Amino acid sequence: MGKTTGFLEYQRLSEAAEEPKKRLKHWREFVLHLTEDEARQQGARCMDCGIPFCNNACPVNNIIPDWNDLVYRNRWREALDVLHLTNNFPEFTGRICPAPCEAGCTLNINDDAVGIKSIEHAIIDRGWAEGWVEPQRATHKTGKKVAVVGSGPAGMACAQQLARAGHAVTLFEKNDRIGGLLRYGIPDFKLEKQQIDRRVAQMQDEGVTFQTSTYIGDTEAGEAYAATLNHALTIKTPKELEDEFDAVVITGGAETPRDLPLPGRELAGVHFAMDFLRQQNKVVAGDRLKDQISAAGKHVLVIGGGDTGSDCVGTSNRHGAKSVTQLELMPQPPESENKPLTWPYWPTRLRTSSSHEEGCDRDWAVTTKSFVGKNGKVEKVIAARVEWVRDDATGQMKLQEVEGSEFEIKADLVLFAMGFVSPVQKVLDAFGVERDNRGNARANTDDYRTNVDKIFAAGDVRRGQSLVVWAIREGRQAARAVDEFLMGASELPR
Ligand SMILES: Cc1cc2nc3c(=O)[nH]c(=O)nc-3n(C[C@H](O)[C@H](O)[C@H](O)COP(=O)(O)OP(=O)(O)OC[C@H]3O[C@@H](n4cnc5c(N)ncnc54)[C@H](O)[C@@H]3O)c2cc1C
Numbered sequence: 001m002g003k004t005t006g007f008l009e010y011q012r013l014s015e016a017a018e019e020p021k022k023r024l025k026h027w028r029e030f031v032l033h034l035t036e037d038e039a040r041q042q043g044a045r046c047m048d049c050g051i052p053f054c055n056n057a058c059p060v061n062n063i064i065p066d067w068n069d070l071v072y073r074n075r076w077r078e079a080l081d082v083l084h085l086t087n088n089f090p091e092f093t094g095r096i097c098p099a100p101c102e103a104g105c106t107l108n109i110n111d112d113a114v115g116i117k118s119i120e121h122a123i124i125d126r127g128w129a130e131g132w133v134e135p136q137r138a139t140h141k142t143g144k145k146v147a148v149v150g151s152g153p154a155g156m157a158c159a160q161q162l163a164r165a166g167h168a169v170t171l172f173e174k175n176d177r178i179g180g181l182l183r184y185g186i187p188d189f190k191l192e193k194q195q196i197d198r199r200v201a202q203m204q205d206e207g208v209t210f211q212t213s214t215y216i217g218d219t220e221a222g223e224a225y226a227a228t229l230n231h232a233l234t235i236k237t238p239k240e241l242e243d244e245f246d247a248v249v250i251t252g253g254a255e256t257p258r259d260l261p262l263p264g265r266e267l268a269g270v271h272f273a274m275d276f277l278r279q280q281n282k283v284v285a286g287d288r289l290k291d292q293i294s295a296a297g298k299h300v301l302v303i304g305g306g307d308t309g310s311d312c313v314g315t316s317n318r319h320g321a322k323s324v325t326q327l328e329l330m331p332q333p334p335e336s337e338n339k340p341l342t343w344p345y346w347p348t349r350l351r352t353s354s355s356h357e358e359g360c361d362r363d364w365a366v367t368t369k370s371f372v373g374k375n376g377k378v379e380k381v382i383a384a385r386v387e388w389v390r391d392d393a394t395g396q397m398k399l400q401e402v403e404g405s406e407f408e409i410k411a412d413l414v415l416f417a418m419g420f421v422s423p424v425q426k427v428l429d430a431f432g433v434e435r436d437n438r439g440n441a442r443a444n445t446d447d448y449r450t451n452v453d454k455i456f457a458a459g460d461v462r463r464g465q466s467l468v469v470w471a472i473r474e475g476r477q478a479a480r481a482v483d484e485f486l487m488g489a490s491e492l493p494r
């Protein structure tokens, strides 16, 4: 334990951030990691509980009390080594993880949790700055070849672990750049893309081969996808991969967005959030787009209250939107949780993101009924209030429209951010992989194997839309399962 009385002496400290007015003028990250002294003091707040609930609450089981203590003692390099034992990419999670570990922190019962994520952020940023993050090249090669399909956090973690175990890994990606939703979903102001680029360089040094602009699936679906692009695309069938590789891991994410097929859906100005966000990330990367969806000077309505919706809010404000409104179907959650009831689990409570702080009207318990426009362009949205009532027939609670509550919202850009329903089914069809009842690839978390010989699945494609930290966990665990499958045993961690 760092300092026995640390939790009594020091308050939790939030990371500093550039003020909204200034940060809205650019696309860069605006959160500053803690200084060394601040991080040491925050590490001193850790009580090194006998049973560290934070460790269990973290999906990659980060060994949190140990690195808190090491930071407090100024042993940063060792803290970085401990951090890397369980997490390939702490610079991603240190920036964008919602930090379920902090909900589980024992100090959170009657005080503010230890600032675990901010300490993680400080450790890895110092590690990169000092040049401590080095390639870990395998000492021997196994002669086995593995294909990983999809380069989000699950695919990257899986590929890195397998390369370190000595396998020849090729990571296939249909996009023109590596990173999955880290690259083309999450905006630069939350995660600058050089964070991905330097990991890609490290992985190349460790022997991973990257093949971007390569679609894996049947030829017809690949050609249809190619028609939507302005760059060349290579198409490879699952059969080609199976012939060439000893194992294939599908980490293609859950890319089918939830739609709202309501009257007026066809109007110009009604878009999926991902189309809007992807385009902006491409522009920040230096690409030129012909018809970028712009929020400049518009009344923007974001439908859906999660991370994706919040990223649309931040992006719209940076474009210079006239107004931004965000609707959520569910009722407004309480400002703070009832900790004795919720600890150490992730509580439902009102969450205000940095994008919300930059300017946004939020409304809850609202359903959308139709989109109305003129000359083919959306101008307003008809919405209504909803409430939870008990269904007499089934006894279950259901959402019901409040009679006479209909209202209009002015909107010339509408963005759907209601989540993702499943992976793209055509890709799973092409592999012949069975689905669970939600349309995800069916595979368990013991061996990550699908019904098809030597085909594995991990990340959002297997568990449904989730979080970066869960994708990293699944990528790591699937790598171990593949290593065991190929070699009969594995020394990779689970
Ligand atoms: C806008 C947005 C914001 C988010 N913000 C956060 C956040 O702040 N914190 C957080 O923890 N999580 C966040 N998430 C969720 C998180 O990004 C995902 O859970 C995570 O990226 C899933 O990782 P993955 O590797 O399984 O899949 P993905 O990141 O989706 O990557 C899958 C990759 O596979 C590729 N692919 C798919 N099919 C094929 C094919 N047939 N051939 C070749 N390549 C293929 C795709 O192009 C993609 O690059 C956010 C999600 C979105 C959409």
Ligand code: SF4
Pocket (backbone or CB within 6 Å): 057, 058, 059, 060, 061, 062, 064, 087, 093, 094, 097, 098, 099, 100, 101, 102, 116, 117, 120, 469
């Ligand atoms: S990865 Fe997420 S859950 Fe794990 S320690 Fe970091 S912030 Fe906490």
